[in-house]
Amino acid sequence: MARPLSRAFFSRSVHAVAPDLIGAVLLVNGVGGRLVEVEAYHHTDPAAHSFRGPTPRNAVMFGPPGFAYVYRSYGIHWCLNFVCEPKGSASAVLIRAIEPTAGLAAMRRRRGTSDIRLLCSGPGRLCEALGVTGDFTGLALNAPPIAIFARSGPVEIVAGPRIGITKAADLPWRYGEKGSRFLSKPFAPAAAKPSA
DNA sequence: TGCCCGATTAACT
């Protein structure tokens, strides 16, 4: 039986939580699917919104773990994060892609496409598909309308550099399910021989 | 008060 993720799950290091989220199931009002791609953001990380300290926008990141942080990206899209680590750490996991499994009709309607691979493969896309907006900031991750369940079986996880950032772009803090068709971008194969 | 730029996406050449 699917096990809801506890507050304790999110209280750990963001680098432990992020890979453990791969294969977990996220539902918003019953619409969602399996997490196949996430990125970790730590408060000591120049690319993190919390890096420069608390502000009205990122305040929830400085609160207790197990809550949602949603911000607007490029003035157009919404991006969903899970706040992690003990309160004050201001670290979070960005949800980048899911494999749609529930509420496909609602997703297609919101996204305006029938291509299942374009429904939730990207942080902005999945928020639109699941109906996530800035109003979700501060919502608990273990209470309606949000539900998250631990993965039920083994998953092969790969890691690589994060996407779309310019600061600390070399840190391999993007995690995904190996070979998933629903990644926003494929993971580069391991370099055979770094030369320069 | 103004300016620059971003954890993106879709459309276009």
Added chain:
DNA sequence: GTTAATCGGGCAA
């Protein structure tokens, strides 16, 4: 492969 869309946050003045 390149670029427009679009706007709030954060920092300089």
